[in-house]
Amino acid sequence: MIDTDSLEINRIIIHRVHKKEGDAEYGIAEYSENLFSFGERELATLKRRITTAFSKTKRFFKLEIFKSDDNSFYHYSKKLKNCNSEEFLEISKNIADLLALSHSKKTIPAGLLLIVEGNINSKHFVLVIKAELQEAFTMKESNNQKLIELVNDLFLSPAKDFYKIGFIIEDRNQSRSPNDRHSCYMYDDNFSNGKKDLAEYFYNDFLGFTTSSNDKLITKNFKDDIFRFIESHVVSFDDKKGLKSALNTLYRENTTGVINPEDFAEDHFPENLLRLFTSEISSKYPHSFTKDLTLVERSLDRQIIKLVDDLKIEGPTDSMENVSISGASNFNIDNLRMQIENGEIQQIITIKTELL
Structure with a gap:
């Protein structure tokens, strides 16, 4: 300057x-x-x-x-x-x-x-x-x-x-x-x-x-707020991963240089989440903003997956595309056996929780 x-x-x-x-x-x-x-x-x-x-x-x-x-x-x-x-x-x-x-x-x-x-x-x-x-x-x-x-x-x-x-x-x-x-x-x-x-x-x-008009901070805070919103309101792991990936893709590949929060929500959230987005997020970002990746560049190349409590997995975004999580309620032992036998799954990580 x-x-x-x-x-x-x-x-x-x-x-x-x-x-x-x-x-x-x-x-x-x-x-x-x-x-x-x-x-x-x-x-x-x-x-x-x-x-x-x-x-x-x-x-x-x-x-x-x-x-x-x-x-x-x-x-x-x-x-x-x-x-x-x-x-x-x-x-x-x-x-x-x-x-x-x-x-x-x-x-x-x-x-x-x-x-x-x-x-x-x-x-x-x-x-x-x-x-x-x-x-x-x-x-x-x-x-x-x-x-x-x-x-x-x-x-x-x-x-x-x-x-x-x-x-x-x-x-x-x-x-x-x-x-x-x-x-x-x-x-x-x-x-x-x-x-x-x-x-x-x-x-x-x-x-x-x-x-309120600083694009570096708005770009960073919108990404952080959307990620927290997804963690709080989306149940399926695959849905969470897909929505976060969609925002990362928007940040990386948007050629206009302008991010419209409402457009992102309408394009990616179902009706029930769209209503929650309007009440929880829209008021913070009522207008489009100019994308400035200064504070988020590294995070776009890294991804964090929350497991339980304070456990997290972090790594390059591209590598995280191969990570999948299944809970006890949707765990299919026969499918898992087949995926292991045909080499589709390389590692299994188990997390034991205390019985209440």
Whole structure:
């Protein structure tokens, strides 16, 4: 998305945001009263770390702005442009307060909040980075050297990763206001394919962004939701395998680049399942979406078959086509004997269940 040479950093400030404690409703912000100055070498390293984070497509997401009122991150970001140092300091405190308000659960950790303002190819941007703290740290009691050392450790050490980054930049496009004048992004180092969403407290409560139009997440979540729906409502193993294979085929072979959830359901689900699909799935995916396989490519080549309890079989999708499961109710010993004798079946796996 950006290269290091085009990234111009004008001002940086660092605040501390504490976690929610006791009966408090939210966390609290602890302010720095001075702009932060990196050395030239550290500043170059910070730029590289930012551009590297943005290149990690499985953790970097284009979102949309949906909060634009006077107490929103979007509003404060716009005010930072061309303001003087005193105004920058006060606006940055408002941004720190927003992050503190998002700490509405005790499980959300404290951290340093780095607020960066600058330009990329003459386009103004504001970038915020939150790094969790593993040690007790009070900015008011520390000297500048200790803060510099801590920032170097959290943000610049190659052994460390950014935890979360929010980014908003001037960018004219065809979207609805305010997204027609700005684009926004988030990097979440803790995101993995096993998670359904990014850290909501950060992108939603703090930044005022929404993930509802991000095709990477929608593509992944629709696949996961359909698989869970099939596991919950389809009885026959062969039917389950066939329906999952149909969705994998759609993801792999669809040439239009657009997935229509309703069309898939109508093409593959009988009437009883179609009614359940409408009530359980349709509301999450009311519109077609552009296919983006970034987060699901590996899963399309691998398949997991659930057996009983926590037992699963996993392997290449093509190999799984040869796996069949029969329960006690539909087990035919004569057919099984014939399949073994003619070489159609190579292995048999039995699962013994406890009698109740």
